[in-house]
Amino acid sequence: MPETELRIEVIALLLDADFKLRPDTNTWSHSDGRPFTRAEQATAFQATRAELEATAALSARNAAAALEQHSAAEALIELPYSYFARHPEARMVMDVLPHMTDEDRTEYERLCAIAAPDGGIYLPYED
Template structure:
């Protein structure tokens, strides 16, 4: 993955450091996190000393994280839709395990696949109104 430039070979005004995309003013090298917090002096030094390989590696990691976040969001919506199909046939105080118990084999297989994405540790937490 190449680090973008302005076409004249100059580095972009942003830098990839840690788990944040940070922006720096072109002339002041004032860096901040995406949430607006300014970098500490140590973070500034790290950003200014990063190599091209580090930028490329981080770019790949950032893309992978975005893909994983999308995958989790899509799986979460699919789990909700799948469970809702069964919750309509269950009492109001039912939980996910109740719905899983009455699923078809095909839906149960899909449910388990989705849970591996959404809750890899095996814990599915859904807040209730109680």
């Protein structure tokens, strides 16, 4: 049996879909709220089983990665707390990094790589 070829554009469309039928257009929507065009709706309906399975697998993987990233961001907030308590003069994480144990610093770097793979992260700030 020949291997089924996956159409990337179909998978991308399905990953971006909100599958609730819109009463105004009788189509699904994109995740940003834009209704599918008739052509997009037809493309989605023509997805093969392999494309639907690939979409489901990618969606599950994306959800797991988002959960891991969220958990890492929360841990990044918790990890330095005890160091800030012991060093009240510290104002930023870079001020307490030199005081961290090697294990905590390694864990901090691991969490940074998960929470902010591009090097940037937004953490809530309260004054």
